[in-house]
Amino acid sequence: MIDRFGNVMIYVTDPRTVADFWVGTVGFTELSSQELDGKTLSVEIAHTPGSEAALTLFDRAVVAQMSPELDLATPSILFASRDVRAMRDALEAQGVTVGPIAEHGGQTTFNFADPEGHYFAVREIAD
Numbered sequence: 001m002i003d004r005f006g007n008v009m010i011y012v013t014d015p016r017t018v019a020d021f022w023v024g025t026v027g028f029t030e031l032s033s034q035e036l037d038g039k040t041l042s043v044e045i046a047h048t049p050g051s052e053a054a055l056t057l058f059d060r061a062v063v064a065q066m067s068p069e070l071d072l073a074t075p076s077i078l079f080a081s082r083d084v085r086a087m088r089d090a091l092e093a094q095g096v097t098v099g100p101i102a103e104h105g106g107q108t109t110f111n112f113a114d115p116e117g118h119y120f121a122v123r124e125i126a127d
Contacts, residue, residue, distance in 0.1 A: 005053050007044065011060040011072040012116055018057050019043035021115050025094050028055075036062070047079075074118040084108050084124040 012018045015033075019040075022028040028045040031054060035041060041062060046054040060072055081087045085101060088110045092098045099111040099119075108124040 007054045007056045008075055008077060009056050009058055010074055010118065011063050012057050012114075012118070013060055014040075014116070015043045015057040015059050016040040018114055018116060019045055022055070022057075025091065025096060077120050078109075079120060079122045080125040081122050082125060082127065084110055084122050087122060088112070 010018075019030060019033070022045050023030050028047055029049050031044040031046055031049070033040060033043040040059070042056055042058040044054050044056045063070060064072060085108075088098050088101060091112050097113040097117075101108060101110050103109075109121055111119050111121045113119050
């Protein structure tokens with residue numbers, strides 16, 4: 001049985017650059033990082049330090065070499081925000097590629113891209 005949700009692995013070309021985006025632009029917290037031969041191998045980040053779920057940004061080339069059978073595609077992730085319009089505006093003001101605000105089945109959403117062009121969605125939630 002699964003007891004809790006842990007991490008989502010996202011395979012990227014440059015884990016440090018992508019982690020800096022999530023921390024500096026989106027407001028996540030860096031939980032840990034691993035280096036190998038002076039190069040960042042992976043960075044674990046979460047929206048809050050005590051979060052049960054986290055993202056691990058892992059060097060795509062290393063994973064491809066270690067486990068060539070893995071699907072290295074970016075997973076489709078839907079985040080939640082109490083104010084998607086304010087979040088979208090803040091990201092856009094920082095030069096982030098953002099999609100338009102949209103309504104889908106009663107949900108207000110938008111998407112944004114990280115520095116490597118991986119897209120993520122955000123839906124609005126009430127308290």
